[in-house]
Amino acid sequence: MSEAHTEQSAQQLATVRDRIDRGMDRRSFLRTLVSGGYALGMAAWLGVDDFLAADDGEVPVVTALVREDPDDPWSIRERTRTVPAEWYAAVESAFELNQRLASIAFTGYLGSAVVPGDHESGTATVSVGVSGDGHSVSELVGELAEGVDLNAETIIDVDEIQNGPEHREPKLADALPDGQVPSGVACETPSSMATLGPALYHPNGRRRFFVTAEHAFMDDHDATDGTLHLPRQAQETIELGTVAHYHPDEDVAAVEPTGRIEPTSRIETPRQPRVRGQFTKFGLADLVARDAELEKVGALTGHTTGKIQGVDAVTCFTEDFCRRGQIRWGGEMDLTDGDSGSVSYYPDPEGEDEDVLIAGFNNARTWWPGQSYVWGVGAYRLTEQHGYHF
Incomplete structure (x- = not known):
């Protein structure tokens, strides 16, 4: 052609x-x-x-990837639901505009995110963060917007790191039923502490991995073969495995198990929720439209909840490159050093009481005045870019 x-x-x-x-x-x-x-x-x-x-006025969208058999991570299937066509069109247009902004990356661009309206409104907004004088943003991208609402915010003092929550003792995994360790407990690299995520799966060879934040291996220029350990209270630290794959853009390290402990799809809370799958990009947008709150369990701050503030976000705050496919949710107090590697999740609306679906992977929080949220890569982004699923 x-x-x-x-x-x-x-x-x-x-x-x-x-x-x-x-x-x-x-x-x-x-x-x-x-x-x-x-x-x-x-x-x-x-x-x-x-x-x-679909019926006139509605369209079906894929909202999640869910296991048919809760105990079989390879039985993953698409789940759909119908949404208003007007809302779908507005959100799709906002996604497209957001990606164009990220591609242009004009001077002063620090990031952007899509904020869907509720289903009845049939609207979506793109929130854009700029440094310095942001009054000309509308002029720069006005022609691209094509009817999409644009919300430009000036962000200042990004380099001024504010103090996080007071010191807390990390949650340690002392009990390891059936030789498995749940998500939400502390793990250690040679240089720092982080939070262990739930089992991460890859269809190539049907492999399962431990997972945590790649930046926890920050002292290593190449995280490959870095070791991950499980600290325990008054007991010997256990080696979980070595890094098989690391993805700096997504800030994710996949760790190959090398010992007797295996990753599991459970999360460390009193009710021990079971991961049944994950949300797609439109599934997250649908959650925003329904004013839903995500949950997370970090090794330091424990269990917290918060509303989603933006999806398919782009963040350019911390590196000389931009991270894409991000989720913004909750507030800055929902995450502190040592919580990176935890996941955000939401109850599976069609599953059993204990079932949850993963929204994303928590990597960092805001530390500048005027904004307050946790950010991290969406589970859908890991699937699109690297083939993993939860």
Whole structure:
């Protein structure tokens, strides 16, 4: 396909998408496809097959990847639910604008995030953080916005780290039933302490890993073969394994078990929730629309809850590169040093009482005035980029 033809097709797709956005009914939509000369295969570009499968005014979206068998991590399947077509269109447009902003990365750009409105509003906003004088942001990106609401915020004193919560004793895993260690307890690298996440799976060879934050190995220029240990109260520290894969952009280290202890899909709280799967990007957007709160268990701050403040976020605060596919949730007091590596999660709405779905992986918190949230990579991003799932 020639470059000119590709561009023309993209323009046609945009035109059809706009007409879907305005609430076109199914019969009119089919006429538009025929008159535009579209092949049936083009439906995949628009999600048209989903559009045609739903009642007028609603579209089904994939909201989660969930195990059919709770005890079989390889029985993962897609779960869908219907959402208002107008809301879907607004959120999709906001996702597209957010990615364009990240690609342009104009001077002063520190990050952005999509904030879906509730389902009835049919809206979504892109929140943009800029350094210094941010009054010209609307002028810079106004033409790109194409009707998407834009909220620009000036962020100052990013380098001024504020004090975190008071010192707390870490949660240690003293009991290891069936030779497995749950998420939410302290783990140690050669240079620091972090929180152990729930078992991370990869379909290549059906491998399972321990997981924690890559920055916990910060003293090593290359985290490969770095060791991860499990500290215990008045008992000998146990070696869990060595780093098999590390992903600096996502701040994730996958650790291959090398001893008698295995990773598990349980989280260390009194009710011992069981990880049944994970949310997709649109699943997280749906949670925002329903004003849902995420939970987390960190080795230092323990169990906390908080609302989602932004999805598919881009953060450019701490490195000379930007992290994509992030979640912003809760407040800065929900995370402190030693909590990195924990996960945010939400009860599985269709599972058993103990089942939860993973939203994302907690890496850091805000430390500058005017904003307060935890950020970390979404589980969907790990799947898209590296094939992992929880």
